[in-house]
Amino acid sequence: MAQDVTSAVPKISSLHSSRLPPRYAGFIKSGARGFTVPLIAVSLSIAIVLSVTVLSVIKRQISYKVEESLQAVLQTTGKNMDSWITDQIRDINEWTMSKEVLNLAAAQLNLYQENIDEPHVADILRSSPYLEELRRFFRPRLEEHQYEGIFIISPDFVNIASMRDNNIGEVNLLSIYSYENLLENIFNGKSQITLPVKSDVPLETEDGRMLESAPTMFTAAPLYREGKDEVIAVLTVRINPDRGYSNITEFGQFGYSGETYVFNGQGTLITESRFDDSLRNLGLIGEGERSILNIQVRDLGRELTAEIAAPEHRHGPNLTRIAEEVIHSQHVLTDPVSILEPYRDYRGVLVVGTGFWNPDIGFGMVTEMDTQEAFASYTIIRWVVITVLGFTITVFLILSLRINNLRLKALDSNPLTRLPGNRAVTEAITRAINMERGLAVVYCDLDNFKAYNDHYGFALGDRVIQFTANTIVDVFQKLKPEYGFVGHIGGDDFMFIVDAETITEISDRIGHQFDRGIEDFYSSEDLDKRSIIAKDRKGSIQKFPIMTLSMAGVDLRKQAFAHHLELSERCVDLKKKAKAISGSVLFLDRRIDDNE
Secondary structure, three states, X not given: OOOOOOOOXXXXXXXXXXXXXXXXXXXXXXXXXXXXXXXXXXXXXXXXXXXXHHHHHHHHHHHHHHHHHHHHHHHHHHHHHHXXXXXXXXXXHHHHOOXXXXXXXXXXXXXXXXXXXXXXXXXHHHOOHHHHHHHHHHHHHHHHHOOOEEEEEOOOOEEEEEOOOOOOOOEOHHHHOOOHHHHHHHHOOOOEEOOOEEOXXXXXXXXXXXXXXXXXXXXXXXXXXXXXXXXXXXXXXEEOOOOOHHHHHHOXXXXXXXXXXXXXXXXXXXXXXXXXXXXXXXXXXXXXXXXXXXXXXXXXXXXXXXXXXXXHHOOOOOXXXXXXXHHHHOOOOOOOEEEEEEEEOOXXXXXXXXXXXXXXXXXXXXXXXXXXXXXXXXXXXXXXXXXXXXXXXXXXXXXXHHHHHHHHHHHHOOOOOOOOOHXXXXXXXXHHHHOOOOEEEEEEEEXXXXXXXXXXXXXXXXXXXXXXXXXXXXXXXXHOOXXXXXXXXXXXXXXXXXXXXXHHHHHHHHHHHHHHHHHHHOOHHHHHHOEEEEEOOOOOEEEXXXXXXXXXXXXXXXXXXXXXXXXXXXXXXXXXXXXXXXXXXXXXXOOOOOOX
């Protein structure tokens, strides 16, 4: 992130609510179909049976949604991890193909083998000109990729070259941590990445401190004798897990309690926990300690509190239920295992989760969320149903209608803006196509939003999306069109439907109001430049102007559509034309047919 702009744009918190006002949520009027609850017999026994049935259906459907959400986060995080691992192995493989590296490694190995029985063989290796040339080769490359060092390992697992003098001549760290099979695999010609382990030397932290037993990991690849299919040594590159690796699982955090983490075959956490502060307060990790490599993913039997003597409960007898399932069932990323019945996580908190096992590297990845948050909507509905049973059958019917409406909103509304989601949008477009009155459909898309999101961060990106939703709904509330619908398709895409006569006035008002308010989301420095500097989708540094709102509209009085997908495709084409025009604009298609 280029800069922290939370303080640079202090007006945001006071000008733009982080949640849409309840009256704006799912803004629908004129033509919206209500949900009809069947007449229920006045018998209390029937009411009880109906309540149990409704609760069962709602819980099942919410469980499906929870599982879908957990698996979506897991799939994204798992693929990002695979991509990152592939990049690391690609880097080291490129270096092992260098003739300069191969020749220098072969010369250093020969020097080691010639003096292997000498008592000062380590000193001989440290003073070698080949070592100095290897360091000269790797120093700029390590700095460019933010790697922390290299080892060249002999067939007897001894470090014959390193960026540090003090571990030359020593048995390699991977052998000490019982990674003999890994080294043997690499000497057999297979490049691989290791899991995080505790470093054998102090490593520098982000704040400049030298930390003992800091987490470290390596990529390793075979070094061949030049021109021959003979592995003579192994090259390993030291990686700081805090750069790239741990960040991947941080993006798997969501909601108040959702997190994604990785553990090894012994159940040791090998990424950073989202709850380090809580674990430290409970005494599960010491002051200055981190959860990575210090927490076991074990069932503690009950939720811990500060009053419990945490050291006595630091390690439960068994792994958590999800960890056991992942390790023993060997479910892979394309077929993860899910547990939706609450179980206790490594904090002792009841959670639900999904996970998979990576058999190539030997780690498990799990995405979990506290049960209380995952099933919050179900808890509310169940409480309402139980309360309803104490009232008359008439009140029961009224509250049953409310519960079903809440269920439908929970399943379909966008969690960020609370506006109707894809299903409601599809139904609204279908109704608009089939209605007699003349309506217009408008698709809205933010210009340069990805660059803003990358530059300022996801938190402010979400606020921009909420502001956009607020802007559209606010204009509808002020102008009070006779017919109106506002929906959130997803991401930075919105849609609204109005009477065709009002489309220009409403779109102009939305554009003006958006242009005035969007400036509050930029720092004064970027406002002065009227742009930000960020990477484009290809990774190139580009200048991106202040965000605008492109609107693509179709007048349904002028043309007919057989299906909502046909109309959506037309809007996608029009949106490209709207984006070609600077500023927040409406590009309205008034063609009578496709030939005009």
